[in-house]
Amino acid sequence: MKTIKGSLLASGLVASNAVHATTPKYCATGADNVCFRFGIPQSSADSGSGNIYFQIKAPSTYSWVALGTGDQMKGSSMFVMYQDGSGNLTLSPRLGTGHSMPKEDTSSSAAKLGLLAGSGVVNGVMTANIVCPNCESWNGGSLSLTDTASEWIAAWKSGPSLATASKSASITQHDDHDQFQLDLTQATVSSDTNPFLEADTADPGSGSGGGSIGGGGDSDGPGVVVGPGNPFGPVGGGKRRDGALVAHSVIMTATFAALYPLGSMLMPLIGSWIAHAIWQSVAFVLMWVGFGLGVRVAQDRNMLFNNTHTRLGTAVVFLLLIQPVLGFMHHKYFLKYRERGVISYAHIWWGRILLILAVVNGGLGLKLTNAGNSAVVAYCIIAAVCFGIYAIVKSWAVVRRGRQQGPHFRKSDNFTHKQRYPVGRQPYRPRNRV
Missing domain, CATH: 2.60.40.1210 (Cellobiose dehydrogenase, cytochrome domain)
Incomplete structure (x- = not known):
């Protein structure tokens, strides 16, 4: 050249x-x-x-x-x-x-x-x-x-x-x-x-x-x-702007199609709420990084809030602000009663619904940016594999939990026989007096 x-x-x-x-x-x-x-x-x-x-x-x-x-x-x-x-x-x-x-x-x-x-x-x-x-x-x-x-x-x-x-x-x-x-x-x-x-x-x-x-x-x-290079970029930024778009796509795909589902599986797999909380917190931070890059790219392209992808994506991200609060409330409830309550199922299903919406919105983003077939195929494979594993693990957890439940009590995953009764509801046992 x-x-x-x-x-x-x-x-x-x-x-x-x-x-x-x-x-x-x-x-x-x-x-x-x-x-x-x-x-x-x-x-x-x-x-x-x-x-x-x-x-x-x-x-x-x-x-x-x-x-x-x-x-x-x-x-x-x-x-x-x-x-x-x-x-x-x-x-x-x-x-x-x-x-x-x-x-x-x-x-x-x-x-x-x-x-x-x-x-x-x-x-x-x-x-x-x-x-x-x-x-x-x-x-x-x-x-x-x-x-x-x-x-x-x-x-x-x-x-x-x-x-x-x-x-x-x-x-x-x-x-x-x-x-x-x-x-x-x-x-x-x-x-x-x-x-x-x-x-x-x-x-x-x-x-x-x-x-x-x-x-x-x-x-x-x-x-x-x-001339070499990428002068137009996604509107006015050349390679730097294209880099922001790629980073947004990679981070959000990894967060919603992989990190969040895998983090949700940590509880039934290893029974550690600490590992679950740390994992999901990292995913939560990455989500906001990806969201910030997405806003920047959308502003450069004059596409912010004038299409389904940016509107739905913004709604999903902000609705997920409630999820850590629901998770904390679920944890406190479980420590007290050793069983799931309404707040527990709110935490579980709120997350599942938003994850599904986010994955669908990722597809809308690929369509909006006229992504090539290879990018679409890669996205579909990642989402399908991660959610397939998620469905298998969750189904296994439900079956295991059903087998562990007795006729008169409910028992959570990975808790021993001593933890079967809710705190404050243990049967009365008289103490030996000296």
């Missing part, structure tokens, strides 16, 4: 003053024919400002497609394309903040995007030929029109058409993202006119009339270098 990058950038330096007949084209890795073209008029390159042209092209099976400046979402000037519902396209200039899904940039420095001839939705293909007279600067950033290694990011979301002409339409989390570098000196064109009509004619696979748009990464034009 370094060798390719170095040679391309070097060639860009040599040809920095050249005018090119074709516009560089890049098709995003991991997407189905999501492609971009760029054109910088010689007059704009010479003055450092003025019109620049770019093209966004994708199948109409995408709900939206975005192109952005920079190597990460925070501070990026973004151009989002989606259908308006009448066969045309809507272009929305947006500013990446790094703390939420990008919203329309309504500031005085917002990109003034114009649609040119050849734009529209034809034969299942969305094509936006765009001119921007002020994209060299925006609130918080700038773009050199002669940069030999300009950074760009892209993202896309499959799904139904947004069918709106509103530039402020709400968009949901992307399916995937990409990063690349562009030598803008390789995108120089002679005239300040739409350069994409001629380019589309020369490249039938990318014309606005439909058909195949391109061949993925192999169709990258001159001056394009695919």
